[in-house]
Amino acid sequence: MKAYIVQRSLLSLLTIFAVATILFILFRLLPGDPTAQVISPALDEVAQARLKEAYGLDQPMIVQYVLYLKNLVTLEWGRSFTTSEPVFDVLAYRFWNTLLLMGIGLSFSLVLGVFLGMIMAWWRNGPLDIGATIAAMVSQSAPPFITGLLLLIVLSYRLGMFPTGGMMPPGTNISGVWDVVTSAQFYHHLVLPTITVAAYYLATPMLVMRDSMLEVLGSDYIEFAQAKGLPPHKVMIRHAARNALMAVVTVSSLLLGFAIGGQVVVETVFSWPGMGLLMVEAAARHDYPVAQATFLALAVLIILLNWAADISYGWLDPRIKVGGGSHG
Amino acid sequence: MRAIRGVLKALGRGLLDQLRIIGASPLGTVGALIVLMFALVAIFAPVIAPHDPWDMLRGADGRIAMNRPPSDEFLLGTTKMARDVFSQLVWATQTTMIIGLVSGAISILIGANIGLIAGYYGGRIDEILMRFTDIVYGMPFLPFIIVLIALFGRSFWFVILAIVLIIWRSSARVIRAQTLALRHRQFVLAAKARGCSDLRIIYRHIMPNIMPLLLLYTAFNIAWSVIAEAGASFLGFGDPNALTWGGMLYDLWISGRLRTAWWWFAPPAICIVLLVCALVFVSRAYEEVANPRLRQR
Numbered sequence: 333m334k335a336y337i338v339q340r341s342l343l344s345l346l347t348i349f350a351v352a353t354i355l356f357i358l359f360r361l362l363p364g365d366p367t368a369q370v371i372s373p374a375l376d377e378v379a380q381a382r383l384k385e386a387y388g389l390d391q392p393m394i395v396q397y398v399l400y401l402k403n404l405v406t407l408e409w410g411r412s413f414t415t416s417e418p419v420f421d422v423l424a425y426r427f428w429n430t431l432l433l434m435g436i437g438l439s440f441s442l443v444l445g446v447f448l449g450m451i452m453a454w455w456r457n458g459p460l461d462i463g464a465t466i467a468a469m470v471s472q473s474a475p476p477f478i479t480g481l482l483l484l485i486v487l488s489y490r491l492g493m494f495p496t497g498g499m500m501p502p503g504t505n506i507s508g509v510w511d512v513v514t515s516a517q518f519y520h521h522l523v524l525p526t527i528t529v530a531a532y533y534l535a536t537p538m539l540v541m542r543d544s545m546l547e548v549l550g551s552d553y554i555e556f557a558q559a560k561g562l563p564p565h566k567v568m569i570r571h572a573a574r575n576a577l578m579a580v581v582t583v584s585s586l587l588l589g590f591a592i593g594g595q596v597v598v599e600t601v602f603s604w605p606g607m608g609l610l611m612v613e614a615a616a617r618h619d620y621p622v623a624q625a626t627f628l629a630l631a632v633l634i635i636l637l638n639w640a641a642d643i644s645y646g647w648l649d650p651r652i653k654v655g656g657g658s659h660g
Numbered sequence: 661m662r663a664i665r666g667v668l669k670a671l672g673r674g675l676l677d678q679l680r681i682i683g684a685s686p687l688g689t690v691g692a693l694i695v696l697m698f699a700l701v702a703i704f705a706p707v708i709a710p711h712d713p714w715d716m717l718r719g720a721d722g723r724i725a726m727n728r729p730p731s732d733e734f735l736l737g738t739t740k741m742a743r744d745v746f747s748q749l750v751w752a753t754q755t756t757m758i759i760g761l762v763s764g765a766i767s768i769l770i771g772a773n774i775g776l777i778a779g780y781y782g783g784r785i786d787e788i789l790m791r792f793t794d795i796v797y798g799m800p801f802l803p804f805i806i807v808l809i810a811l812f813g814r815s816f817w818f819v820i821l822a823i824v825l826i827i828w829r830s831s832a833r834v835i836r837a838q839t840l841a842l843r844h845r846q847f848v849l850a851a852k853a854r855g856c857s858d859l860r861i862i863y864r865h866i867m868p869n870i871m872p873l874l875l876l877y878t879a880f881n882i883a884w885s886v887i888a889e890a891g892a893s894f895l896g897f898g899d900p901n902a903l904t905w906g907g908m909l910y911d912l913w914i915s916g917r918l919r920t921a922w923w924w925f926a927p928p929a930i931c932i933v934l935l936v937c938a939l940v941f942v943s944r945a946y947e948e949v950a951n952p953r954l955r956q957r
Contacts, residue, residue, distance in 0.1 A: 343791075347798040354799075358811060469944070473936035475887045477894050478929045481909070481918065489919045593802030597891050611803055612895050615810035627807050630800040638797065 336646050344639040351631045355624060356400050360393070372413040404628070410621035412614075419625045423607065427629065429499060430606030434595055436522065437529035445534045446580060449541025450573050453549060461542070468535035476594040480528040480601035487524065494524050497603035525602045532594050536587050537580050544579035548572045574648075581645045588637045592630050667863055678875055681949050688945025694938035698931075702754040709747035710735070713903055716742045730923050737923035740915040745908075749927045752903045756935075759816070759889045759904065763823040764882030770824070771831030771881070772874055776862050778832070779839025790836065796829045802891050809897040816899040819892060823885050831877040838870045876946035883939035890932050905932050 371383045391399070403409065409419035452461040471479070488496045499521050548554065549572055557571045558564075596608035603609065607626050614622035682688040701708060711717060719725040720733060728738045736745040778789040805822040812818050842848060843866075851861050867874070892898055893906030894913065905928035912924045 343794065346791075347795050350795040351798050354795075355807075358807065361811075469940050470933065470937055473883070473940055474933045475890050475894075475936075477891060477909070478932060481913075481925065481929070485918060485922070485925065592800040593888070593891060596800075596802050596806070597895065600895055608803075611806060615806045616896060618810065623807060623810060627800070627803050630803050631798055634800055635798045 333646060337643060340639055340642045340646075344635050347635050348632055351635075352401065352404060352628060353397075355628060356397055359620065359624060360396075372411075409625045412622045413619040414614075414617055414622075419621050422610065422622060423625055423629055426605060426607045426610045426626075429604065430595060430599070430608060430633075433522070433525055433529070433599070433604060433606060434591060437526050438533060438591060440526060441530040441533035442537050442580075442584070444530070445537030446541045446573075446577065448534075449538045449580075450545055450568065450576070452538070452542045453545030453572075453576075454568055456546060464538065465542075468539055471531045472535035474531070475597070476528050476532045477597040477601050479531050480524070480598055483524050483528060484601065495521050497521075497601075499605055521602075525598050525604055528598050528601070529591075529594055533587060533591060536583060540583050541576055541580050544576040545572055548576045578645065578648050581641055581648060584641045588634055588641065591637075592634055670864060670868055678871070678946075681872065682942060682945050685945035685948060687941045691938040691941025691945070694934060695942065698753055698757060698935055698938075701750060702757040705750050705754045709744075709750040711744040711747040713743060713748040713751045715744075717744055718742075727917065727921060736927050737921070739911065739921075739924055740917055741911075745924055745927060748903055748908055749905075749931065752905045752908055752928065753931065755816075755902045756886060756889065756904045756906075756931075759820055759823075760882045760886040760935075763820050763827065763885035763889075764878055766820075766824045767828040767881045767885070768831055768874065768878045771828035771877065772835050772867075774828065774832040775835025775837075776839050776866065779836040780843060780858070780862050780866065782840070782843070786836070789832075793829050793832050796826060799826055801826050801888060802895075805888060805892045806895065806897050809892065814897060814899055816902045819889060819898060822892075823888050827881055827884055827888070831874075831881060834877065835870060835873060838873055839866055842866050842869055872946050872949040876943050879939045879943035879946065883936045883943070886932065886936055886939075905929075 371380050375383070407420050409423075411418055412422060415422070448460075448464060452458075452464055455461060484496060487493045500515065500517055554567060554572055557567045562571075592608075595606070596611060598604065599606045599608035600612050607629055611623060611626040611630065613619075614626060682692050717725045717734070717738060719728065724742045725734065725738045726742045727740055728734055730737045734744055734746070736749065738744055739748070774789050774793070778786040804826055805819065808822040809815075809818055848861060848865055851865050856865070889898070889904060890906030890909070893904050894910045896910055896914075898904055898907045898910065900907075908928040909925070912918055912921065915921075918925065
């Protein structure tokens with residue numbers, strides 16, 4: 333297990349490194365003056381020349397690359413073209429906002445999805461099973477921005493039940509994450525974005541849990557547990573669900589890949605001040621240092637979550653040892 | 661030449677089988693019919709659309725027809741720029757279908773080949789290809805499209821390129837796993853013993869056996885491409901000269917008319933959901949074949 337964790341961690345680090353390298357190449361492939369992606373074209377020539385030297389942009393590519401990696405690790409991510417703030421400071425604030433929304437949305441849909449999937453399988457072909465399967469297929473087919481816009485139109489614009497966007501009422505003074513999560517206003521603003529992301533995420537864990545529960549329920553040890561005379565709910569939860577859960581963990585990495593994309597559009601629709609919205613704004617304004625750093629931060633987030641999924645898979649399935657570990 | 665003809669023949673035979681698979685599932689049939697309907701609209705867009713989708717139109721009263729709700733004159737109303745929503749919708753169907761089909765086809769081609777080669781050869785080749793796939797899994801999908809478009813410009817082809825570069829990853833993983841399972845089967849060993857080349861074994865012996873899975877992922881990839889394109893366009897990173905459903909919603913979003921113009925919101929939104937839904941239905945039909953355990957329900 334220890335070796336498995338080490339192996340997975342190394343692979344994750346390698347992936348982060350590779351993504352950073354791809355980003356470096358992409359940003360230097362650009363037509364025109366490559367320095368335009370690092371130094372704001374709005375600055376005067378003297379300042380541009382000074383920055384050029386500071387970032388090593390007059391050096392050969394390989395030196396630039398080493399410097400780029402060094403700057404990444406030491407959190408020297410440059411300054412925003414539009415606000416001149418250090419990119420790291422901008423991101424640090426946005427990071428928590430994204431994590432809050434995503435964490436709450438993901439845990440909500442995972443818990444609810446697993447629970448519903450379990451019940452659907454237990455009473456298979458019942459009204460709940462059939463209804464939820466169709467609802468899941470439809471909600472999975474609706475890109476989150478459509479669900480979000482629909483909720484916005486109906487619940488905010490028409491019925492006025494929820495705010496139309498933002499994380500706090502405009503003008504609120506926020507002095508930290510703690511202030512945010514203890515404010516009732518925050519939860520009021522959180523409802524619509526959470527429903528939106530949950531509607532999108534929920535289907536996958538639910539359907540996978542259902543299918544894998546059905547598979548598990550057909551196996552011998554369930555029959556044995558029933559034959560022992562265990563009460564049905566014990567069989568369902570302790571024997572069947574625990575083993576069926578493995579399949580959910582396996583697909584969760586697939587889910588996470590899409591979660592970030594969903595996050596970006598949901599944050600845009602609800603003006604949620606997270607990294608997704610920042611990325612869209614920065615890219616639209618050609619604020620390259622911010623766009624680049626945000627992309628990398630989102631990538632690292634995905635890779636870390638994938639890593640967590642891998643580790644919990646290893647924890648749930650004791651058969652996994654290094655070497656025999658699944659590459660799938 | 662003979663090899664190519666053989667592959668084509670196998671593909672043709674395979675396709676017929678696939679139609680039978682879809683037809684066997686009621687949900688799959690409904691899905692296929694919806695996709696067919698959209699395809700027909702896409703092909704006959706010039707005939708169906710009553711107006712030029714970019715034209716600023718005037719109503720019968722001679723005034724510029726801005727923000728008009730649906731009426732006999734304008735079937736689905738007009739936009740803030742006095743453009744006909746219905747005509748925009750029809751033309752957008754064409755563009756969206758092209759983007760979906762092209763990216764779906766190219767990505768399955770890449771994904772299937774990487775999966776087949778990694779699974780068949782195993783060992784070092786497998787290791788390299790799968791680590792590469794892992795790296796692509798580390799790329800956030802929509803942000804990647806956004807960065808690529810922001811760097812290289814808002815063009816139709818960059819949207820497709822960005823989608824293709826990411827989306828092949830899941831098909832590669834799944835097809836590799838399936839190939840791995842087939843690699844040591846009798847029929848593969850027999851073909852090897854007969855002295856068949858690796859290429860022939862991969863494409864003539866293994867590929868036909870993973871056909872349901874391949875088509876399942878083709879349907880998935882098209883669906884994902886449609887969702888991705890819609891998302892990118894909605895965020896303002898689509899081709900400004902190409903009309904797509906996502907682009908229509910972007911126009912609505914920045915026009916600030918979302919509050920009132922439901923007739924502008926509903927048609928593209930319903931089309932996106934309907935097309936993706938139809939593709940999911942079709943893929944569900946394949947899933948029952950690719951994973952026979954599901955059928956015993």
